[in-house]
Amino acid sequence: MTGDRATFRLLEIEHLSKEFELNGARIQALRDVNLSINQGEFICLIGASGCGKSTLLRIIAGFETATSGTARVRGKLISEPGPDRGMVFQDYALFPWLSVRENIAFGPTERGVPKAERRDKVENFIDVVGLRKFADAYPHQLSGGMKQRVAIARVLANDADIVLMDEPFGALDALTRERLQEELLDIWQRTGLTVIFVTHSIEEAIFLSDRVVVMTPSPGKIESDNRILLPRPRDVSAPDFNELRRTLGAKLHSHHGRRAA
Amino acid sequence: MKQSVASIAAPATVESRPAATTTPKAHRAEPAEGPRLEGRARPVLLALVVPVLFVLFWEAAVVYGRTRLIPPPTEVAVMMWDFAFGGIWDDAFSRTLHVHLLMSMSRVYGGFLLACAAGIPLGLLIGRVRLIRQLFDPVLQILRPIPVTAWLPLSMIIFGLGGTSAFSLVFLGAFYPVLLNTVFGVRNVDPKLFEAAAMLGCKGSNVFRRVVLPAALPSIFTGLRLGLGFAWVVIVVGEMTGVPQGLGAVIMDARTLSRTDLVICGMIVIGVAGFLSDKAITWLNRRLLRWSPQHG
Numbered sequence: 001m002t003g004d005r006a007t008f009r010l011l012e013i014e015h016l017s018k019e020f021e022l023n024g025a026r027i028q029a030l031r032d033v034n035l036s037i038n039q040g041e042f043i044c045l046i047g048a049s050g051c052g053k054s055t056l057l058r059i060i061a062g063f064e065t066a067t068s069g070t071a072r073v074r075g076k077l078i079s080e081p082g083p084d085r086g087m088v089f090q091d092y093a094l095f096p097w098l099s100v101r102e103n104i105a106f107g108p109t110e111r112g113v114p115k116a117e118r119r120d121k122v123e124n125f126i127d128v129v130g131l132r133k134f135a136d137a138y139p140h141q142l143s144g145g146m147k148q149r150v151a152i153a154r155v156l157a158n159d160a161d162i163v164l165m166d167e168p169f170g171a172l173d174a175l176t177r178e179r180l181q182e183e184l185l186d187i188w189q190r191t192g193l194t195v196i197f198v199t200h201s202i203e204e205a206i207f208l209s210d211r212v213v214v215m216t217p218s219p220g221k222i223e224s225d226n227r228i229l230l231p232r233p234r235d236v237s238a239p240d241f242n243e244l245r246r247t248l249g250a251k252l253h254s255h256h257g258r259r260a261a
Numbered sequence: 262m263k264q265s266v267a268s269i270a271a272p273a274t275v276e277s278r279p280a281a282t283t284t285p286k287a288h289r290a291e292p293a294e295g296p297r298l299e300g301r302a303r304p305v306l307l308a309l310v311v312p313v314l315f316v317l318f319w320e321a322a323v324v325y326g327r328t329r330l331i332p333p334p335t336e337v338a339v340m341m342w343d344f345a346f347g348g349i350w351d352d353a354f355s356r357t358l359h360v361h362l363l364m365s366m367s368r369v370y371g372g373f374l375l376a377c378a379a380g381i382p383l384g385l386l387i388g389r390v391r392l393i394r395q396l397f398d399p400v401l402q403i404l405r406p407i408p409v410t411a412w413l414p415l416s417m418i419i420f421g422l423g424g425t426s427a428f429s430l431v432f433l434g435a436f437y438p439v440l441l442n443t444v445f446g447v448r449n450v451d452p453k454l455f456e457a458a459a460m461l462g463c464k465g466s467n468v469f470r471r472v473v474l475p476a477a478l479p480s481i482f483t484g485l486r487l488g489l490g491f492a493w494v495v496i497v498v499g500e501m502t503g504v505p506q507g508l509g510a511v512i513m514d515a516r517t518l519s520r521t522d523l524v525i526c527g528m529i530v531i532g533v534a535g536f537l538s539d540k541a542i543t544w545l546n547r548r549l550l551r552w553s554p555q556h557g
Contacts, residue, residue, distance in 0.1 A: 061456075061460060062459075062460075063456050063459075063460075080459070081456070081459040081460045082460075082462070083460070083461060083462040085460070086460060086461075087456065087457070087460045089453055089456075089457070091453065093451070093453035093454055093456065093457040094457075095454060095457070095458075095472070095475070095476075096476075096552055096553065097475040097476070097478070097550075097552045097553070098552070099552075106458075106461050106463070106471075107461035107462055110458075110461055110462045110463045110464075110467060110471070111462045138551070138552040139552075140552070140553075140554040154461070155460075155461075158461050158462065
């Protein structure tokens with residue numbers, strides 16, 4: 001099913017490095033990262049904290065700039081945030097003074113989408129994420145799962161075709177997390193989005209993605225790029241799922257052994 | 262006295278309520294009426310306990326203490342009536358309450374609104390624009406500890422004796438709380454919200470309108486409340502010298518004339534006026550900040 005999608009190279013990252021200073025010491029957050037992502041792919045970036053996965057995501061989003069190397073979307077250098085790349089934050093970052101409906105309408109309003117079109121879009125995505133009953137509620141009245149649904153609808157209503165997700169389900173309870181994973185996959189399959197998803201859960205990465213990019217820390221770099229060929233919907237308790245979990249786990253922890261030695 | 266207030270107020274509300282919600286749901290509304298009314302009347306009654314006890318203590322202290330310097334509450338009440346409606350003493354102060362009150366209010370609200378007009382935009386800029394912060398912040402930090410009352414001599418030189426000087430003091434008094442709380446509110450906006458706004462296509466001056474202002478609004482309102490409260494404090498000092506009309510002038514003149522009952526009347530009027538204007542701003546606060554869990 002990804003066959004026909006995986007043709008257009010949407011995102012291209014070449015020799016990307018990022019350094020910053022922390023208490024006078026130079027930290028290399030990313031070293032020589034190369035990654036290309038096709039339209040419609042679901043990519044997970046996985047790694048221990050400090051491996052630079054969030055930094056990489058923030059560079060793609062345009063919140064931070066690389067020290068050297070390039071990141072391009074559709075061949076165009078990324079220099080600032082743009083509505084084509086929608087970010088879903090772990091702590092939601094909803095506007096607390098806006099209702100669910102107004103939060104979802106924020107992007108289209110800012111970009112001057114005509115009123116009728118805007119309304120259709122917003123109402124549509126309220127339904128897509130199943131928040132019809134809460135359309136007029138304020139964020140503080142919602143559960144974590146509902147807030148994250150609003151955050152997802154907010155970037156979708158803004159016509160983002162690349163959705164960047166920074167451990168979006170990390171703060172949710174296990175049941176809500178599983179439901180949102182399934183809903184996200186459902187939306188992804190229906191819309192042809194490209195998703196770049198940061199997580200530190202191996203299971204979440206295998207369950208969701210076409211490719212799992214394993215990163216290792218100090219300096220942050222890509223350890224391996226693993227295509228997941230398991231048929232969907234995936235069964236987390238199946239033997240081949242467990243096999244993958246073991247293999248990726250070993251890759252993820254490989255740097256520990258090296259460092260201890 | 263407490264007895265009579267309570268027994269007059271309670272039946273009046275009982276009668277007016279069902280009348281307002283008449284016919285269709287009348288039979289359903291009625292049973293719910295009892296506990297809800299009690300729930301509403303309770304805080305009012307409780308709030309009256311301490312003042313009533315205080316007034317009783319005051320009366321007793323004056324009567325048994327045999328002081329002639331402090332009038333008993335009954336005399337103050339008579340004075341208040343005369344101050345408001347006249348017909349008892351018929352002197353220079355009779356029936357002048359509204360004149361002084363309006364004059365003080367115009368200075369308080371005028372100075373306060375001017376302080377808002379200057380403090381909120383400046384606060385937004387200081388909070389958000391580095392260059393402006395670096396330009397203004399040190400100066401403001403040095404000026405801030407100077408008590409507003411210390412400006413009185415200087416403002417009398419600059420603006421002359423009279424209302425303008427009082428007005429300028431009110432402005433200064435309200436300005437700092439409004440400004441500092443606005444700056445605080447802007448500085449404390451969750452940086453993620455700026456990223457979220459940028460990612461959704463919100464740029465330039467729209468960021469102020471769509472993110473900075475609403476996000477800082479709870480803090481700005483704290484500043485407004487403090488500022489308006491402070492304006493009422495400062496107005497008395499401002500009106501104490503060279504101002505013919507205003508509640509501060511009344512208190513000062515009454516003191517010179519040894520009319521302590523009138524001094525107390527002036528104090529009570531200021532207290533009530535300050536209380537009511539705080540109520541008004543809290544009401545506005547609740548309406549505008551329905552979204553905020555702390556203010557809702």
